[in-house]
Amino acid sequence: MSESKEEKFVKLQIDGVEVHARSTDNILRAALDNDIEIPYYCWHPALSVPASCRLCLVEIDEWNPKSGLYQRNPKLIPSCQYQVRQNLRVWTKTEKVLANRRAVMEFYLLNHPLDCPICDKAGECFLQDYSYRHGNAQSRMIEPKTIQPKKDLSEHVLIYSDRCILCGRCVRFCREISGKGELAIVNRGDRCEIDQFSGRTMHEMSGNVCDICPVGSLTDKEFLFRERVWYLTSHPSVCAGCATGCTIWADHRDERLARFRPRFNPKVNDFWMCDLGRYLWKNTYRPDRLMRYHAGKKFYRADQVADLVDHTLRNFKNQHGEGKLAAVLSPMLDNELIYMICKVVRQIDPNAFLIPGPQVVDAPDKKFKSGFTISSDRTPNIAGVKKILARFGGNQADLSQIAFDKLRGLWITGGYFATPLDQLIPLPVKPDMLIVQDSFVSRLSEMADVILPMAIWLEREGSFTNRQEMIQLFQRVVIPPMGMVQDGHWLARMVGLKGTYRAEILRSELAEFLGGFDIYEPPKLGRLFH
Numbered sequence: 001m002s003e004s005k006e007e008k009f010v011k012l013q014i015d016g017v018e019v020h021a022r023s024t025d026n027i028l029r030a031a032l033d034n035d036i037e038i039p040y041y042c043w044h045p046a047l048s049v050p051a052s053c054r055l056c057l058v059e060i061d062e063w064n065p066k067s068g069l070y071q072r073n074p075k076l077i078p079s080c081q082y083q084v085r086q087n088l089r090v091w092t093k094t095e096k097v098l099a100n101r102r103a104v105m106e107f108y109l110l111n112h113p114l115d116c117p118i119c120d121k122a123g124e125c126f127l128q129d130y131s132y133r134h135g136n137a138q139s140r141m142i143e144p145k146t147i148q149p150k151k152d153l154s155e156h157v158l159i160y161s162d163r164c165i166l167c168g169r170c171v172r173f174c175r176e177i178s179g180k181g182e183l184a185i186v187n188r189g190d191r192c193e194i195d196q197f198s199g200r201t202m203h204e205m206s207g208n209v210c211d212i213c214p215v216g217s218l219t220d221k222e223f224l225f226r227e228r229v230w231y232l233t234s235h236p237s238v239c240a241g242c243a244t245g246c247t248i249w250a251d252h253r254d255e256r257l258a259r260f261r262p263r264f265n266p267k268v269n270d271f272w273m274c275d276l277g278r279y280l281w282k283n284t285y286r287p288d289r290l291m292r293y294h295a296g297k298k299f300y301r302a303d304q305v306a307d308l309v310d311h312t313l314r315n316f317k318n319q320h321g322e323g324k325l326a327a328v329l330s331p332m333l334d335n336e337l338i339y340m341i342c343k344v345v346r347q348i349d350p351n352a353f354l355i356p357g358p359q360v361v362d363a364p365d366k367k368f369k370s371g372f373t374i375s376s377d378r379t380p381n382i383a384g385v386k387k388i389l390a391r392f393g394g395n396q397a398d399l400s401q402i403a404f405d406k407l408r409g410l411w412i413t414g415g416y417f418a419t420p421l422d423q424l425i426p427l428p429v430k431p432d433m434l435i436v437q438d439s440f441v442s443r444l445s446e447m448a449d450v451i452l453p454m455a456i457w458l459e460r461e462g463s464f465t466n467r468q469e470m471i472q473l474f475q476r477v478v479i480p481p482m483g484m485v486q487d488g489h490w491l492a493r494m495v496g497l498k499g500t501y502r503a504e505i506l507r508s509e510l511a512e513f514l515g516g517f518d519i520y521e522p523p524k525l526g527r528l529f530h
């Protein structure tokens, strides 16, 4: 989305150090890519460049072909707007540059309230950080500060207007990325504030404005006053909300999930995610979660599950013969689990049916101005299910073609968030043997002979194949509820893997089985980007 195909490079100097940069980059980008800090607020790599905050100003020397000498530009220039060129010399720490930064920081802090102790952004706020690194220790402001209101901007977003530094990122996001343009800067002078066009509520990508707000002005109501960010641990993950497969950071404190944030991915979601995906972590704490392995009235420990499933399947095969068993593979499962379930079932009954679980198609694809798309398919891995099942060959069927009343044994997997499993797979009659592996209670789990609580993807590790057929990895973020293990633990035992389960130990086997298993890892942004 944000990377060009043909790139030319130029050589320049920043603070006397020779660096290389793409010829289309601005000075700021070149510096950040080379780990040289230039403070900035209004610039964002995915948005247009207003050069309005004036914090990123630097000095430059340009080659004068007439005199044959380098000549210092008499004015400071905005590094976010000035394109790099061959042999340019940039100075980011001269007295003139530092004096400008101190003055600009003083200006931003004139009316900023002393809210840090109660502000959600504290700890990741660039007003705090830059004030400490580039500002003055004391304020000369003696007049009362301007007081501005807090306002609801959407179901998820609240603005503390007096914390706003008017960088305009949120306004440009709404115009350029989501394309709805609901936000604007209204009034003049120190009365300026962010406001919403009347009658326009914010779009389904509203949470992103909280991520890109460099200060604590735009806040996510779900996160408000919940955590101090320095206690959080972040894990790279992939959103399971739809087939787009946005890469995310999942943050938790002491095994308790706190929030999702988008993780830069130029081939899928750029810097963004939608609100539907952003709050999916809440499913982890639903009261209707299945949490205990049981068969009839007997409960089983996690280390007994492999034997329980093996025993149930073999008993069934001995009683009914081959070709009467089917496994329904949910697109909420990761590739590794799908592979292991298929392998277990086919080891016991080579003629067992393998059936892709239902896709949940909610509405047409929702495409925004920047190209960001929320897929109509609200499952993360239908491409993975289809690919693995195709490779297993043999008895395969579509869910709609299956005569469930003819099959005598079913192993159904679920994990769907919005729709109960019995609505997606309405069984006309209960088969002789029914195993339900799901995360939530449904009519199917109530009628099952064996219930296998499924860990939510945040409690597992694995990979999803998105609708572009890109395989992306996710780490285990939190541990499953007490008494449960991630499903890979007992399935790995059933396929003969030794030791503690790690999804990665299956990947070479999967690559051989599928004839390739190319994982896409998005590039990392440098530490100075925000």
Ligand code: SF4
Residues within 6 Å of the ligand: 159, 163, 164, 165, 166, 167, 168, 169, 170, 171, 194, 212, 213, 214, 215, 217, 218
């Ligand atoms: S609310 Fe945040 S992102 Fe929007 S203009 Fe103010 S500081 Fe910038």
Ligand code: SF4
Residues within 6 Å of the ligand: 239, 240, 241, 242, 243, 244, 245, 246, 269, 273, 274, 275, 276, 277, 278, 373, 374, 375
């Ligand atoms: S577009 Fe899909 S994958 Fe991306 S955040 Fe939204 S629900 Fe998740």
Ligand code: FES
Residues within 6 Å of the ligand: 039, 040, 041, 042, 043, 050, 051, 052, 053, 054, 055, 056, 057, 078, 079, 080, 081
């Ligand atoms: S980042 Fe350059 S002027 Fe704001």
